[in-house]
Amino acid sequence: MNKKYYPSAFILYLNYFIHGIGCSVLGQAVIKESLVEQWGVGIGSIGQVTMVAAALGLGRLISLPIAGPLSDKMGRKISSLIGIASYAIFFIGVAMSPNMWVAYGAAILGGVANSFLDTGVIPACVEILEPRSSLATMLTKFFISMSQLLLPFMLGALAGANLSYNLLLYVSGAAIIVIGILVAFAPMPKAAKKEGEKAPGLLENIRNSKFTMESIALIVISFTCTATFQLWLNCAQTFAKDLAGVQDPSIMQTYYSMGSLAAIIVTAVLVTKIKGVRFLFVYPLVTLITLVLVYVMRSETMCYIGAALVGYSAGGVILQLVTATANDLFPKIKGTITSIVMIMSSLSNYTILSLAGTMDSASILMMNIVITIVGVLLALFVNLRFKRLSND
Known part of the structure; x- marks a missing residue:
């Protein structure tokens, strides 16, 4: 261009x-x-x-x-x-x-x-x-x-x-x-357009596509990964201030963002050598371990470390990798599959944060742990079946 x-x-x-x-x-x-x-x-x-x-x-x-x-x-x-x-x-x-x-x-x-x-x-x-x-x-x-x-x-x-x-x-x-x-x-x-070309609609593309258990699991990961980083972004500072004695929890945002930036740089290099679907399991697993440590230890140091690790493993590139992997599996309906992934992500944002608004900070972090466990299990399933799925 x-x-x-x-x-x-x-x-x-x-x-x-x-x-x-x-x-x-x-x-x-x-x-x-x-x-x-x-x-x-x-x-x-x-x-x-x-x-x-x-x-x-x-x-x-x-x-x-x-x-x-x-x-x-x-x-x-x-x-x-x-x-x-x-x-x-x-x-x-x-x-x-x-x-x-x-x-x-x-x-x-x-x-x-x-x-x-x-x-x-x-x-x-x-x-x-x-x-x-x-x-x-x-x-x-x-x-x-x-x-x-x-x-x-x-x-x-x-x-x-x-x-x-x-x-x-x-x-x-x-x-x-x-x-x-x-x-x-x-x-x-x-944007280039072909004369007389009429693109099929969202529902038509969905009806004409083959969705397997593995591809559905992949799409659901967009729900769980969004819940993980949104709950952290919106509720972790309250947990840190109320239960971990952090005087200035806003600093956690800096550590989170540094982790996120590092993830963008490192993953951009690694994804050229390692399939993106592998990160969908490894990164959430790191997030899960981090969330458990933050919940159990409840210390200022662990909150700062946790912010950086969650920023790297959850807030950096997971949703982008889910979108890219879904596009690889459905190359003929990239726009449709991207819309589906983002709709699931938005549904997560709305429902999970609405629920979190009625809970205390400790319960919110525990809910985040449970949701991340589900995401890890879904990612493990997708990884185990990905070779067969990509050959269909």
Whole structure:
């Protein structure tokens, strides 16, 4: 692809820097405390913020079935701009929310934003960087991890200046509006279409495909792996502060992001020599051992180590590897199978975090351990049967 589009790709990727803040900010202990105070419901109602975070998954779940087709029909720029506008409303809406339900509605739009960015930005960048599609996809995770790495320092700077944490939300909303203006004027490549070609619909592709027990197990892993890292992102800091005596749990976000960045780099190298499906078992197994140690030891040191290890083994590339493996198994319906994987991921985000909002931090971590065990067993099954599955 002509290098003249490279600046456009960079502008598009900046959306994922802001997205990294959007998908993590509600999991920060200080943000939770600030919001419940803003809503006037008391520190004992922190679970309400977790339920608001769950609404991100609901918004994604609602919009995913239409976001992809709209991107294909109306173009990547339109899809990206819808995502950008929705994200601006999310940030400003949460910052101004007088109660949980206003924030909940804003969070649904945050999920919508995620869907339209995924179906607008990612295909556009893949088209710009062809044939390096893997690099194009991995760069989205890189920008997310970079902002998550910096997030605790942003919060620390606000605290040091005695400023409201809502300022971060307002600045993020303003920043993505500026990015949206740049996207509106950025040149984009036109996706190639065959004359008279009509792509089959989602349901038609599902009916015409052969789903085995192994492929279904693989798809379910997208549910379990999402639950694992979302529960950690949104609830681990509360556990660390309440039960492990961690004075500044926001630092855990930095360790998590460092682990995530390391996973992107290391796995990108290893996956050229080792089948991606192998990591679907090894990485969750590491996560499981880590979660058990954090639960049992309940120490500050173990919480920091755990954050880095969970960031590496759960928050880095597992969902991307599930998507890539599913695409290998269903090469003729890549778009459909990707939608199915992401719908399962969004369903996990919504249901599991909604449930977590009604539980105490120790019970949430135990639930995370149980879900991760299920993920490990599913991955073991898929690995044992993968050779036969890939030959079908």
